[in-house]
Amino acid sequence: MLTLETEPDPSVFSQIDFTNGAVAAVSGGSDSTALLLLLKDHLDRTAPATKLLAVTIDHGLRPGSAAEAQAVARLCVGRGIAHRTVVWSRRKPSTGLPAAAREARYRLLAEAAQAEGIGLVLTGHTADDQAETVLMRKAREDGARQDGRGLAGMAPATLYDWRIWIARPLLGTRRAALREVLQRANVGWVEDPTNEDEAFERPRIRAALADRNGTQRVEDAVALAARVAVEREQLGHRAAALIRGFASRPTAGLIRLDPGFATAGDEAAAVYALRILLATVGGVAFLPDQVRSKALLDRLRAGPSGTTPFFATPFCATLSRTVVDARRAGIFLRRETRNLPPAAPAVDNALWDGRWRITLDDEPGAFLIAPLGAARAAKRPIADDGTPPSLVRAALAAEPVLWRPDELLGECLGSAQDSQVLPGMAVCPVVAPFARFLPSFDLAPAGTVAALIGAPLLPATPFSGHTAS
Numbered sequence: 001m002l003t004l005e006t007e008p009d010p011s012v013f014s015q016i017d018f019t020n021g022a023v024a025a026v027s028g029g030s031d032s033t034a035l036l037l038l039l040k041d042h043l044d045r046t047a048p049a050t051k052l053l054a055v056t057i058d059h060g061l062r063p064g065s066a067a068e069a070q071a072v073a074r075l076c077v078g079r080g081i082a083h084r085t086v087v088w089s090r091r092k093p094s095t096g097l098p099a100a101a102r103e104a105r106y107r108l109l110a111e112a113a114q115a116e117g118i119g120l121v122l123t124g125h126t127a128d129d130q131a132e133t134v135l136m137r138k139a140r141e142d143g144a145r146q147d148g149r150g151l152a153g154m155a156p157a158t159l160y161d162w163r164i165w166i167a168r169p170l171l172g173t174r175r176a177a178l179r180e181v182l183q184r185a186n187v188g189w190v191e192d193p194t195n196e197d198e199a200f201e202r203p204r205i206r207a208a209l210a211d212r213n214g215t216q217r218v219e220d221a222v223a224l225a226a227r228v229a230v231e232r233e234q235l236g237h238r239a240a241a242l243i244r245g246f247a248s249r250p251t252a253g254l255i256r257l258d259p260g261f262a263t264a265g266d267e268a269a270a271v272y273a274l275r276i277l278l279a280t281v282g283g284v285a286f287l288p289d290q291v292r293s294k295a296l297l298d299r300l301r302a303g304p305s306g307t308t309p310f311f312a313t314p315f316c317a318t319l320s321r322t323v324v325d326a327r328r329a330g331i332f333l334r335r336e337t338r339n340l341p342p343a344a345p346a347v348d349n350a351l352w353d354g355r356w357r358i359t360l361d362d363e364p365g366a367f368l369i370a371p372l373g374a375a376r377a378a379k380r381p382i383a384d385d386g387t388p389p390s391l392v393r394a395a396l397a398a399e400p401v402l403w404r405p406d407e408l409l410g411e412c413l414g415s416a417q418d419s420q421v422l423p424g425m426a427v428c429p430v431v432a433p434f435a436r437f438l439p440s441f442d443l444a445p446a447g448t449v450a451a452l453i454g455a456p457l458l459p460a461t462p463f464s465g466h467t468a469s
């Protein structure tokens with residue numbers, strides 16, 4: 001049976017590679033304040049030269065938020081820890097504020113880390129947070145057509161923007177244990193009133209877990225997460241093997257699956273692989289519906305011979321903004337041409353159509369980015385490699401090209417295909433469902449799809465001795 005740490009385990013940090021330093025994300029609440037003290041103690045004992053920076057994001061959403069950040073800064077001064085407060089100064093949305101604040105928080109934490117040449121951010125998520133997350137997702141999944149992979153909860157590490165690792169070393173530690181650490185050290189913390197506001201789902205679940213069966217329910221939820229995480233990782237490895245065995249990329253924007261993909265025998269892995277590929281080709285941040293994806297696989301499998309489909313009757317289907325074209329030459333996936341972004345100035349670190357990451361050194365506006373379009377794609381020379389030319393052209397038409405603003409109707413500066421870097425600008429394909437947040441559970445399929453489409457290699461994981469591949 002799984003037991004949760006009621007005393008913080010000093011070894012929670014021992015698997016983490018601190019070679020390139022760490023940012024501790026410290027809100028001033030109990031969990032992240034304890035994280036900071038435990039981390040500082042660990043580094044003092046094991047690697048005192050490690051660069052450690054505590055960062056507090058002041059969302060400016062509550063009257064006391066600046067004072068709370070100052071309290072963290074004072075604690076850091078007293079302990080010899082570098083600290084920065086970063087203010088979320090952009091305009092706040094009128095709806096979806098918690099999600100926007102979360103998005104901003106991760107962006108600002110990642111920027112603060114990157115500015116210091118640090119590739120790792122640590123957060124203070126606890127076993128209590130994990131249990132709440134799993135129970136909230138379970139409540140949502142019951143009755144909905146979900147695949148259950150969300151029940152793996154929060155991953156021990158998540159790659160943000162394909163560049164900064166967010167690690168959660170306290171996921172196996174109870175909040176009460178962290179508070180005891182603070183009480184023993186005579187260090188106070190801030191109570192966020194929104195954590196108590198039962199108008200929100202998480203505080204309601206938190207309150208429900210505070211009753212006398214709470215400990216058991218937290219342990220059960222965390223144990224469920226651990227089981228599902230193992231299953232999800234295993235499924236990911238099997239999906240990655242199918243992609244390696246059956247998928248190729250005849251040209252930019254076009255993925256070919258060998259028909260054997262549909263009949264390879266591991267149906268769950270094939271559906272998972274198909275969902276990841278559909279989302280990637282379509283530039284969609286979430287995987288398409290499990291049931292519809294399974295129905296599509298069934299259709300791909302229904303070849304006339306029963307075992308080896310050769311699509312005597314070719315068919316086309318669209319899912320996740322991706323056209324699936326099954327014919328004698330193979331199963332082809334490409335971005336549908338509907339709803340492509342119109343020509344617009346390239347913006348730094350933006351995801352163009354969810355499929356390409358743009359990085360600009362120049363001032364914004366130096367380039368425009370637009371789909372190539374059918375007319376120009378029709379004039380492109382096509383290699384004779386057995387791929388139907390009509391499919392190559394259809395795929396190319398949805399690929400981005402770059403223009404100088406004053407030459408929009410003139411000469412095309414160059415296709416952005418194949419991670420082409422123009423002066424002052426880099427354009428790289430992304431694995432869309434994992435481009436912003438890649439949970440460590442999904443490293444295997446993400447890395448395999450990255451290799452398939454020519455996306456940048458994954459950085460090594462923050463766990464010592466583990467590579468991302």
Ligand SMILES: Nc1ncnc2c1ncn2[C@@H]1O[C@H](COP(=O)(O)OP(=O)(O)OP(=O)(O)O)[C@@H](O)[C@H]1O
Nearest residue numbers: 025026027031032055056057058102122123124125
């Ligand atoms: N204002 C902040 N400044 C710095 N770090 C923060 C801030 N708010 C939260 N964090 C970090 O995130 C962790 C989780 O905080 P909290 O549970 O409040 O956020 P959350 O919104 O539930 O997180 P997530 O969105 O990742 O699930 C904290 O332990 C801390 O490390």
